[in-house]
Every structure is written in C-alpha cells, then in structure tokens.
Amino acid sequence: MSGSPDDLPFFGDEEAPRPTPREGGIAARAMAARHQAPQQYLEGLNPEQRQAVETTEGPVLVLAGAGTGKTRVLTTRIAHILATGRAYPSQILAVTFTNKAAREMKARVGVFVGEAIEGMPWLGTFHSIGVKLLRRHAELAGLKSSFTILDTDDQIRLLKQLIQAQGLDDKRWPARQFAQMIDGWKNKGLGPSEIQEGDARAFANGKGRELYAAYQERLKTLNAVDFGDLLLHPIRIFRDHPDVLREYYRKFKYILVDEYQDTNTAQYMWLRLLAQRSKGSASSSREDSAYINICCVGDDDQSIYGWRGAEVDNILRFEKDFPGATVIRLERNYRSTAHILGAASHLIAHNEGRLGKTLFTDQPDPDEPKVKVHAAWDSEEEARAVGEEIEALQAKGHALNDMAILVRASFQMREFEDRFVTLGLNYRVIGGPRFYERQEIRDALAYFRVVAQNADDLAFERIVNVPKRGLGEAAVRQIHDVARIRGVPLLQAARDLAGTEEMKPKPRASLRNLVESFERWQGLLDRMPHTELAEQILEESGYTDMWKNDRSAEAPGRLDNLKELIRSMEEYESLRAFLEHVALVMDTDQNAALDAVSLMTLHSAKGLEFDTVFLPGWEEGLFPHQRALDEGGRSGLEEERRLAYVGVTRAKQNLHIWFTSNRRIYGLWQSTLPSRFLDELPEAHVDVVEDGSVYGGYGQSYGGQQPGRPNPYGRSRFDEPGEVFSSPYSTPGWQRAQRNRSEATARNWGTRSGHQVERVGYGEPDSGYGAGRGSVKGRTIEGEFVAKSVSDTPSAFKVGDRVFHLKFGNGNIAAIDGNKLTVDFDKAGQKRVLDGYVERV
DNA sequence: AAGAGGTCCGTTTTT
DNA sequence: CGGACCTCTT
Numbered sequence: 065m066s067g068s069p070d071d072l073p074f075f076g077d078e079e080a081p082r083p084t085p086r087e088g089g090i091a092a093r094a095m096a097a098r099h100q101a102p103q104q105y106l107e108g109l110n111p112e113q114r115q116a117v118e119t120t121e122g123p124v125l126v127l128a129g130a131g132t133g134k135t136r137v138l139t140t141r142i143a144h145i146l147a148t149g150r151a152y153p154s155q156i157l158a159v160t161f162t163n164k165a166a167r168e169m170k171a172r173v174g175v176f177v178g179e180a181i182e183g184m185p186w187l188g189t190f191h192s193i194g195v196k197l198l199r200r201h202a203e204l205a206g207l208k209s210s211f212t213i214l215d216t217d218d219q220i221r222l223l224k225q226l227i228q229a230q231g232l233d234d235k236r237w238p239a240r241q242f243a244q245m246i247d248g249w250k251n252k253g254l255g256p257s258e259i260q261e262g263d264a265r266a267f268a269n270g271k272g273r274e275l276y277a278a279y280q281e282r283l284k285t286l287n288a289v290d291f292g293d294l295l296l297h298p299i300r301i302f303r304d305h306p307d308v309l310r311e312y313y314r315k316f317k318y319i320l321v322d323e324y325q326d327t328n329t330a331q332y333m334w335l336r337l338l339a340q341r342s343k344g345s346a347s348s349s350r351e352d353s354a355y356i357n358i359c360c361v362g363d364d365d366q367s368i369y370g371w372r373g374a375e376v377d378n379i380l381r382f383e384k385d386f387p388g389a390t391v392i393r394l395e396r397n398y399r400s401t402a403h404i405l406g407a408a409s410h411l412i413a414h415n416e417g418r419l420g421k422t423l424f425t426d427q428p429d430p431d432e433p434k435v436k437v438h439a440a441w442d443s444e445e446e447a448r449a450v451g452e453e454i455e456a457l458q459a460k461g462h463a464l465n466d467m468a469i470l471v472r473a474s475f476q477m478r479e480f481e482d483r484f485v486t487l488g489l490n491y492r493v494i495g496g497p498r499f500y501e502r503q504e505i506r507d508a509l510a511y512f513r514v515v516a517q518n519a520d521d522l523a524f525e526r527i528v529n530v531p532k533r534g535l536g537e538a539a540v541r542q543i544h545d546v547a548r549i550r551g552v553p554l555l556q557a558a559r560d561l562a563g564t565e566e567m568k569p570k571p572r573a574s575l576r577n578l579v580e581s582f583e584r585w586q587g588l589l590d591r592m593p594h595t596e597l598a599e600q601i602l603e604e605s606g607y608t609d610m611w612k613n614d615r616s617a618e619a620p621g622r623l624d625n626l627k628e629l630i631r632s633m634e635e636y637e638s639l640r641a642f643l644e645h646v647a648l649v650m651d652t653d654q655n656a657a658l659d660a661v662s663l664m665t666l667h668s669a670k671g672l673e674f675d676t677v678f679l680p681g682w683e684e685g686l687f688p689h690q691r692a693l694d695e696g697g698r699s700g701l702e703e704e705r706r707l708a709y710v711g712v713t714r715a716k717q718n719l720h721i722w723f724t725s726n727r728r729i730y731g732l733w734q735s736t737l738p739s740r741f742l743d744e745l746p747e748a749h750v751d752v753v754e755d756g757s758v759y760g761g762y763g764q765s766y767g768g769q770q771p772g773r774p775n776p777y778g779r780s781r782f783d784e785p786g787e788v789f790s791s792p793y794s795t796p797g798w799q800r801a802q803r804n805r806s807e808a809t810a811r812n813w814g815t816r817s818g819h820q821v822e823r824v825g826y827g828e829p830d831s832g833y834g835a836g837r838g839s840v841k842g843r844t845i846e847g848e849f850v851a852k853s854v855s856d857t858p859s860a861f862k863v864g865d866r867v868f869h870l871k872f873g874n875g876n877i878a879a880i881d882g883n884k885l886t887v888d889f890d891k892a893g894q895k896r897v898l899d900g901y902v903e904r905v
Numbered sequence: 906a907a908g909a910g911g912t913c914c915g916t917t918t919t920t
Numbered sequence: 921c922g923g924a925c926c927t928c929t930t
Contacts, residue, residue, distance in 0.1 A: 162919065191920045215920085235926090291920050326919095372918065473916050495918080532906075648920065667917050689916055707917080730915065731921030896921095 105143050105176055109136075116359075116392045117141045120150060120318070123339075123386035124359040125379070129423045130408070130713035131399030131673065134361055138320060139169055141359065142184075143176035151317040153177070157338070158187040158320040163649045165322055165671070166192070186316070190331055192648050194294035197301070204305055205297040210517060212288045213647035217506065218522045219243050219290050226278050230271060237268045246276060250292025251373030253299060253330040256280060286521055295330045302337045312338055317357065324362030324382075328373035336385070358386070364419050365412050368667060368707045370699070371692075380419060395421050399673055402428035404719050406749035407435045408712040414744050415702045423713075434751040435712075435719045437742060442726040443476070443681070447483040450678050453720065454489065454661055457676060464490055466675035468662040470711050472687040476680060477663050490660035495668040500646055504611065504622040505629055509646060511601050515585045516639050519553040528558075531610035533578065539571045555582060581605060594639040595630050602626060666711045677715035680722040682708075682739035708741045721745075733895045735869075860899055861885060867902040874905065 128134035160166045202209040224239035256277035264273035302309040339358040367376040405423045440446035484491045513523035529535040547557035562576035636642040688704035723738045865877045875889035
C-alpha cells in the first residue's frame with residue numbers, strides 16, 4: 065500500500081474475509097445475538113423502514129422526512145449488516161456531518177452490537193475520517209503524518225500575513241473574505257490551478273490564484289492543513305494513486321451517509337471516488353457491479369446549508385448518479401400532530417424542484433390544537449407574550465425542557481433573553497460562541513500545541529508575547545526573518561536568535577527564557593501526566609498570573625474556563641490525543657440537568673424536537689431574510705422556505721408562530737409586513753389567534769390590566785383604543801403584504817431613501833428591511849430609483865412638520881438626520897423612523 | 906500597553 | 921443602535 069511513515073496495521077486483523085469472525089469479536093457477538101433472537105432488531109420498524117434496512121445491496125437513497133425515524137434506520141441498517149455477517153465492523157464506512165450525529169450513531173449502534181465501538185473505526189464525520197486517511201497517507205500530499213489542523217482563526221492570521229507579504233493593503237483585501245473564498249473553492253474541490261479565471265481575478269487585483277497557491281505552499285511548509293484540506297487531500301490522493309484507492313475499494317463493503325442533502329461538491333467527489341468502481345480497477349469479487357453498496361439518507365426539504373457550499377443537487381441527482389438505485393421514502397411521521405404536519409407539507413409544497421414527499425401520521429387526535437399564528441405590535445411584546453405562554457404551560461405542568469424558541473437571526477434572541485431574565489425563567493442558548501473559541505482557551509491550547517509540536521509556528525506566534533514579556537513587533541519580525549532565512553520553525557529561530565548578539569539584551573533574555581521553558585516542557589511531555597504538565601505550563605509561562613492580575617470583570621470566568629479545560633483533558637490519553645480531539649470537535653455538552661427553555665436559531669434546531677415550539681419573527685425581510693432574497697433569488701427563497709419547514713417540523717404538539725408589525729433594525733423602528741410564508745400555511749390547520757387580552761394587539765390599551773402582575777409592561781403606548789382588527793389577516797400590515805405580493809411598490813422605495821444616495825450607491829445594506837421587496841436585484845433597482853427621487857425632492861420634511869405614520873399614527877417631527885426622522889408621536893411616544901414611512905398631514 | 910476615539914458593519918455555522 | 925476592530929494617543 066502507500067508506505068506511510070507510521071505504517072500502522074492499516075487494515076485491522078478482521079480485514080481479510082474469513083470463514084468465521086474472531087471469537088468474542090463484535091460481529092461474532094452480534095451474530096450470536098441474532099441466533100438467539102432472530103432479527104429482533106427489525107421489530108417495530110414500519111415496512112418502509114424495514115425495506116431501507118434490508119436493502120443492503122446496491123445504491124440506496126433513503127428520503128427520510130422529518131421525524132420519520134432516520135437515525136433508527138441508519139443504526140438498524142448497520143446492525144443488520146453486522147448481524148447477518150455481511151461485513152465486519154471495520155468494513156463499514158459511515159459518515160456524518162457533526163460530531164454529535166457521529167456520537168449518537170455510535171451510541172445507538174453500540175446498543176445492538178455491544179460496548180466495543182472501537183470495532184467501528186470508520187464511523188465518524190467527514191472531517192475526522194479525512195484526518196484518519198490523511199495521517200496514513202500524509203506523505204502523498206507532501207505532509208508529515210504529524211500535521212496540525214488549523215482552525216479558522218489561524219487560517220485568517222496566516223492569510224493576513226500572506227496578503228501583506230504581497231504588498232497588498234489588508235484593509236482593502238480582508239483576509240477574512242479571502243478565507244471564505246478559499247473555503248468556497250475547497251468546498252467545490254478546486255485547488256489553485258483549477259479555479260475559474262474570473263474567481264481568481266476577483267480578489268486582490270487578480271492575485272487570487274497566486275495567493276491561494278502561496279497559502280497552500282505555506283501550509284505545506286508549516287506541515288499544516290485547514291478544514292477544507294481534510295477533504296481535498298484525500299481526494300487528490302485517491303485520484304493520483306489508484307493503488308491507494310483500490311485498498312479502500314476492497315476495504316469498504318458498505319458506505320452509509322447521513323444528511324446527504326448537506327454534502328458539498330468536495331464531499332460528493334470523495335464519496336464518488338470510493339463508491340464508483342472505474343472499470344478494471346475494481347477488486348475481482350465485485351467487478352461486475354458498478355457501484356459499491358452505498359446508502360445515502362437525507363431530506364431534500366431540509367437542505368438549509370446551501371450558503372456554505374451544500375449542493376441540494378447531490379441528492380436530487382442521486383438516481384442519475386447511481387443508475388438502478390433503490391429510492392425509499394420515509395413519510396410516516398412519528399413526531400408531530402396532523403395539524404403540524406399539514407402546515408409543514410402545505411408550506412413546503414410551494415417549493416419547486418423537490419423530490420416530493422408528504423408526511424403523514426397514523427394517529428390523528430381530534431383534540432389536537434391547530435397551529436397558532438399570533439400578531440404582536442413589536443418584538444418586545446412578542447417576547448412578553450411568548451414568555452407568558454411559556455409560564456402558562458409551565459403552570460400546567462409542562463417542562464421547560466420541552467419548549468423551544470427558534471429564531472431566524474441571533475439578534476432576535478436578545479429580546480427573549482431580556483424578558484426571561486426579568487421573569488426569572490430558565491433558558492439555555494444553543495449555539496453561539498463556543499468553549500474552544502474563547503480567547504483564554506485558544507491561548508492555552510497554543511502553548512500546548514507548541515510543546516506537542518514545536519514547528520507549530522502559528523501557535524508560537526500567538527503566545528510569544530502573551531503574557532507580555534517585552535517581545536513586541538520588532539522582536540517577532542526578527543524571529544521571522546531568521547526563520548525565513550534559515551528555513552526553520554519559529555521556535556528554532558528564536559532559540560538561535562537568543563544565542564546571538566543580534567537582539568537587545570532585554571528581549572533576548574526574555575526570549576531565551578521562553579525557549580528554555582518550552583524545551584523543559586517538551587522534556588516532560590512523556591514523563592508526567594499530561595494534565596499536570598498542562599497546569600505547569602500555564603503556571604510557569606505566567607499565563608495564569610496574567611488573568612489573576614487582571615481586574616476586569618471577565619477575568620475570574622476565564623480562570624474558571626482554564627480549570628475546566630484542564631479537567632476536560634483528563635479524559636484523553638495524552639496531550640496529543642487531546643489536541644487532535646479539540647481540533648475536530650469544537651462542541652461541548654450542555655447542562656442537561658437544568659430545566660430550561662431552549663433558545664436557538666432555526667439552523668441549529670435541525671434534528672431536534674420539542675413538544676412546544678415558538679417561531680417568532682415571521683416577517684418579510686427577516687424571514688425570509690432580505691439578503692437571502694437579494695443574493696439567492698428564487699433558490700434563496702426556497703432555502704428560506706425549507707428553513708421554515710425545518711422550524712415547523714420541530715414541534716410535536718404545539719406550534720406558535722409570531723409576527724410583529726414593528727421591529728427595530730440598527731436602532732431604527734421600521735414597519736414590517738407579515739411573512740409570505742404565513743400565507744402559505746393551510747387555513748384548515750391554522751388558527752389565527754387574537755389574544756388581545758394578553759397583549760395590546762393593534763391599538764388596544766394594556767396599562768396594568770394583568771392580574772397578579774403589577775404593571776409588568778412599563779409605559780402604556782396608547783391612551784385610547786384605536787381600531788381593533790378582527791384578525792391579523794385584516795390588519796393593515798397584512799393587507800399591505802397582499803398588495804406587495806403582486807406589485808413592487810415604488811412608494812416604499814421612492815420616498816424612504818431621502819438623502820442617502822451615496823450610501824445606497826456604495827452598496828450600503830440599508831436596503832435591508834422593507835426595501836427592494838419582491839425584487840431579486842433590489843439594491844440595484846433601488847439605487848437607480850433613489851438617484852432620481854432625490855433630485856426631485858431635495859428635502860421632504862422639516863422639524864416641526866406634522867406627519868402621519870401607518871403604525872404610530874400622528875406626530876410632530878422633532879429632529880431630522882438624513883432620512884431618519886425623530887418623531888414625537890401623539891400616542892406612541894418618540895420614535896426614530898425612516899422618512900419613507902411617514903407622510904405630511 | 907492600555908485607553909480613547911473612529912470606522913465599519915450588520916443571516917444562517919461545522920469541521 | 922451597539923459590537924468588533926483598528927489607530928492613534930498618552
């Protein structure tokens with residue numbers, strides 16, 4: 065085979081087909097279990113699930129709708145393959161996207177097969193399997209198998225250096241942006257020489273390709289890879305070394321892929337290489353079949369990651385890619401009520417280009433509540449009303465753990481958090497900044513990385529002057545120069561430099577001290593428990609002291625995190641093992657013991673379920689998001705709709721959808737229109753709720769009316785009731801939404817922009833909400849329109865003008881700032897609004 | 906080497 | 921508006 069440096073027994077001892085499995089091995093136990101209780105694991109599966117489990121041969125696509133038992137099918141299928149002796153655990157390749165999914169699958173396969181999961185060495189994420197492959201064959205990619213894995217942060221710092229080294233202005237050409245471009249290319253499986261000419265020119269005056277190549281070159285020198293490389297390198301290796309690929313043909317008898325709709329082009333290529341037998345290169349035993357036994361499980365209706373490279377097309381194309389494939393639809397839903405399923409199906413049916421599934425349930429219960437659509441005045445009221453509903457449910461004995469609020473954008477969370485803090489309601493935020501991304505954790509890890517792998521220049525650079533030890537910019541540059549000239553890692557260069565007169569005495573002493581420390585720690589690496597060593601490193605480097613001496617509010621928390629870091633290292637065998645884990649696994653488990661409402665984005669909700677789900681913010685511009693519309697056009701809208709579908713199908717019993725009439729965006733109040741998705745819900749399954757007694761509704765007074773809750777709402781915005789609408793569908797906002805659907809209203813665009821021509825012209829995303837609606841090229845059109853309208857109306861308003869606002873009523877202009885007006889409304893108080901939303905009276 | 910002040914920007918997120 | 925990031929200052 066490949067002749068990798070660490071020639072580990074590549075194919076396990078159960079590799080070669082043998083008449084009987086090793087005694088006591090997993091397969092043996094599984095087979096024994098099968099004899100005792102014949103195919104017990106198949107019981108309880110419905111016919112489609114069972115077919116998906118038992119159709120082991122040839123390509124299979126399982127279209128698994130939300131809540132149809134997808135994971136169960138996957139794990140049972142593995143169990144079935146093992147139990148029937150079709151393959152040994154090491155001959156099954158099972159890939160997932162997230163570590164969480166991989167963990168869950170391991171756990172559930174373990175139930176069937178016994179504890180010894182190490183028998184499934186090829187069950188993991190695309191990336192973790194990529195690492196495994198690459199460590200074996202590193203030299204074929206010009207790397208050593210000890211390569212380090214860079215995270216996004218390292219990647220950006222590296223790119224920034226390269227951009228500057230090219231003499232480019234790194235403000236004009238941000239490294240972050242270039243990192244995204246590189247990610248995009250790598251998602252498509254493209255190396256520097258393969259990218260499109262246009263793409264190559266799009267960055268840094270045509271230097272895109274050159275920079276990309278320089279970056280790859282630099283990574284090679286650093287013996288490092290980024291996440292994209294974990295897929296790309298194996299693809300290259302498979303392509304360029306048919307002998308290596310052949311080993312894997314022989315090895316993997318069954319391939320299983322989870323969440324196939326989320327695969328990007330590179331992942332597709334990777335799978336394809338492993339799954340498709342080119343003529344003549346296949347192993348003799350299966351030469352006649354064109355494809356290996358590949359089973360992809362996914363749901364085209366839940367493809368919500370197009371923006372980060374996922375190709376829904378992969379799943380849509382499956383039958384063409386794998387002729388003769390068996391396609392199995394799982395449509396029997398075990399999660400949600402008939403009303404929720406009805407709503408979800410009707411909504412998603414508005415998408416074109418889907419494979420088509422309709423979820424159904426066997427057990428409709430006449431008492432089930434319909435999906436509820438609520439209207440709120442603004443986001444504050446929305447949060448307040450949702451909070452009350454949650455408290456009411458809690459009072460009825462529902463656990464907070466069974467409830468979730470799913471938002472489109474994370475800024476929406478704030479209002480809910482504020483509200484829950486006031487109410488004293490437990491909540492947990494899922495997603496957001498993660499443990500391993502915190503500054504102190506990354507600093508500590510950088511120390512460990514240098515100790516474990518002293519050529520890790522990026523890590524060295526990160527902490528060379530943290531804590532401050534007088535090694536500023538000048539010193540670092542000096543080290544860099546030496547390293548470059550002599551072609552050695554920074555640590556080595558530092559060691560050399562510390563022994564010369566080239567540096568001023570003070571930094572020199574400091575540098576020598578640091579270098580000696582690293583040498584000392586390296587010497588201890590194999591001599592003491594790694595957790596102790598880690599502690600010692602943080603102590604002796606002065607890192608812990610740095611935070612102890614920091615009197616800022618967050619310092620104690622950071623020290624706690626460092627302790628937590630050390631604690632979490634205990635589970636690993638060695639420092640190296642721990643670092644490998646951290647590089648790939650960025651998530652940490654939440655405190656499951658606490659009973660709390662979950663708060664997260666719709667994206668992070670995929671795969672979860674809750675009895676009660678709240679979906680706030682169903683307004684045009686927010687959901688569907690304006691940017692998805694502007695940049696993604698029709699397919700952008702469809703992805704938003706799939707996101708809505710994902711949200712709806714998270715609910716088991718109760719689903720509450722909310723929209724507000726006003727939302728504050730970038731500090732400005734803006735009128736909002738109900739989301740078009742609301743119109744796409746079937747009336748038969750939806751109740752439009754008028755909870756006027758709970759919240760103000762449209763123009764209703766709500767000052768201190770709530771029993772047992774003394775003035776919880778602050779000021780009353782209205783002194784007298786205004787018009788009360790019978791349902792949100794008859795509100796002005798709703799009606800306006802209907803109008804807007806068919807016609808692009810020039811009124812909105814034309815009058816709201818005032819004096820902001822240059823901002824709009826420069827592409828300022830002021831077009832965000834309300835503008836450009838219904839137009840794929842909103843921004844451009846708006847820009848043209850604005851340019852005209854401004855010359856026509858040099859100044860539309862002046863301070864003191866009496867104006868009318870569709871939502872806030874009458875008021876007087878108190879101040880003008882460009883197109884932003886501060887208006888004292890008679891009833892609604894002082895608000896800042898865009899001039900396009902008011903008219904003079 | 907911290908802090909004031911200025912500028913820019915503003916979905917979604919894994920590995 | 922508010923956060924992140926950067927620069928220039930003391």
